[in-house]
Amino acid sequence: MTPEEEIEFKQRRKGRNLALGAVLVFFVILFYALTIVKMG
Amino acid sequence: MTDSAALYLPTDWRDFLSLTKPRVMSLVIFTGLCGLLAAPGYIHPLIGFIAVLCIAMGAGGAAALNQWWEADLDSGMKRTAKRPIPGGRVRRTDARDFGIALSVASVGLMGIAVNWLAAIILAISIVYYAVIYTIWLKPRTPQNIVIGGGAGAFPPMIGWVAVTGHITLMPVLLFAIIFMWTPPHFWALALFVQSDYAKVGIPMMPVVKGEASTRRQIMAYAVLLLPVAAAPWFIGGTGVIYGAIAIALSLAFIVLAGPVALRRSEEGDRMKPEKRLFGFSVLYLFALFAALVADRLVYGQGLLA
Numbered sequence: 001m002t003p004e005e006e007i008e009f010k011q012r013r014k015g016r017n018l019a020l021g022a023v024l025v026f027f028v029i030l031f032y033a034l035t036i037v038k039m040g
Numbered sequence: 041m042t043d044s045a046a047l048y049l050p051t052d053w054r055d056f057l058s059l060t061k062p063r064v065m066s067l068v069i070f071t072g073l074c075g076l077l078a079a080p081g082y083i084h085p086l087i088g089f090i091a092v093l094c095i096a097m098g099a100g101g102a103a104a105l106n107q108w109w110e111a112d113l114d115s116g117m118k119r120t121a122k123r124p125i126p127g128g129r130v131r132r133t134d135a136r137d138f139g140i141a142l143s144v145a146s147v148g149l150m151g152i153a154v155n156w157l158a159a160i161i162l163a164i165s166i167v168y169y170a171v172i173y174t175i176w177l178k179p180r181t182p183q184n185i186v187i188g189g190g191a192g193a194f195p196p197m198i199g200w201v202a203v204t205g206h207i208t209l210m211p212v213l214l215f216a217i218i219f220m221w222t223p224p225h226f227w228a229l230a231l232f233v234q235s236d237y238a239k240v241g242i243p244m245m246p247v248v249k250g251e252a253s254t255r256r257q258i259m260a261y262a263v264l265l266l267p268v269a270a271a272p273w274f275i276g277g278t279g280v281i282y283g284a285i286a287i288a289l290s291l292a293f294i295v296l297a298g299p300v301a302l303r304r305s306e307e308g309d310r311m312k313p314e315k316r317l318f319g320f321s322v323l324y325l326f327a328l329f330a331a332l333v334a335d336r337l338v339y340g341q342g343l344l345a
Contacts, residue, residue: 005049012050019053030090034153037086 051134055124059107059135060100060142067325068099068195074329075199075214078278078336083203087154091202094150095195098162101142102191105170108135117236139170150202158202165194179241182248185230189222190215196329210277213268217328220265224258224297225321231255231300232311232318251305258317259294259301266290269328282335289324289331296320 001009072095076088083091107114107125115126124130143166151159169191178184193215200211230246231254237244246254269290273283299313 001048009049012052016050016053033086034090037084 051124051130055129056138059104059124059130059138061103064103065096065099068192069096070326071214071218071329072096072195072199074333075196075211076202077199078196078214078329078332079200079203079211080336080340081203088202090149090153091158091199094146094154094159094162095198097142097146097149098166099195101139101144101146102166102169104135104139104142105166106174108132108139109170109174111135113240113242116240119235143170154202155205157205157207158198161194161198161201165191165198168194180243182243182245184243185226185245186219186223189219189226192222193218209275210272213271213275213277214332216268216271217265218325220261220268221321221325224261224265224293225318225325227254227258228300228314228318228321231305232314255301255303259297262290262294262297265293272332278332278335279339281338282331285331286328289328293317293320293324 069092073092076083076091107123110120111125111132114120114123120126125132125135143163147159147163147166150162169188173184173188173191177187181187196214196218197207197211200214201207204211227245230244231251235244238247245257249257266287269286270283272278273280273286296313296317300317303313305311
């Protein structure tokens with residue numbers, strides 16, 4: 001892997017981690033809200 | 041695969057997003073939401089949001105599975121050669137796993153949060169599109185668009201059932217409307233877009249049965265669309281607001297289909313009637329479903345008692 005490729009590799013990995021993190025946070029909030037609604 | 045980057049670089053998350061065909065999804069979300077808003081009864085806004093989210097996730101999963109299966113065909117056609125898999129940006133197996141994960145998650149969430157009948161219909165719609173249409177019938181019959189229209193017809197039905205919890209004639213009629221609408225919509229496009237479907241062995245109607253037959257069939261579906269679109273009003277499922285708009289829109293559809301049905305394209309044809317019909321067909325569906333919701337708001341919610 002060339003240094004340029006390594007930079008690209010790290011950028012993409014970071015982007016994916018952030019995207020997946022956002023999806024997980026979204027679903028945590030969604031399930032919390034769903035629980036409240038279902039209990040009410 | 042022209043570019044081997046997908047083999048060792050992590051896939052950009054945007055390429056996963058584009059696997060879900062976001063532009064097709066906008067129509068799916070709109071019709072699903074309209075089915076949900078037009079249905080009688082109450083649904084908590086959050087549950088309604090989850091229902092639409094599940095419809096969108098299911099459509100995205102089915103789209104990813106479609107591209108997993110058709111990666112070889114897509115690489116052979118100009119319009120699709122740049123998609124994530126033929127473009128070498130996503131591994132085929134990743135697309136398959138992503139599609140299955142989205143599909144399973146959407147059905148499970150729909151069942152837990154909304155109701156299991158809606159979840160079952162959602163599961164049927166995904167299998168219908170990804171397996172029955174994409175894998176089985178699309179490469180085998182020139183009726184593929186008629187059959188594929190069935191897949192696009194599920195969202196308003198699922199939205200409706202998310203609210204009511206059971207199937208009645210109304211959600212079936214909403215299904216039938218999109219089912220009848222899809223063939224003239226797509227074939228109008230197929231007439232003016234030079235496609236490479238023949239090259240990759242997909243039997244599209246204009247290629248198999250010829251232009252004249254396709255033009256006649258566009259007219260046949262346009263005429264049949266009128267009674268189907270007006271049926272929700274005939275059976276008393278909607279008020280006259282929807283009924284009048286449905287009949288007006290459907291008559292306009294037939295009027296615009298007329299020149300398409302009666303003419304033949306010539307060398308260097310600009311295909312204006314076909315483009316006009318295609319453009320109108322998109323407007324038709326948006327306006328028809330908006331009218332359905334408006335009708336419901338006025339009569340159902342008593343805004344105009």
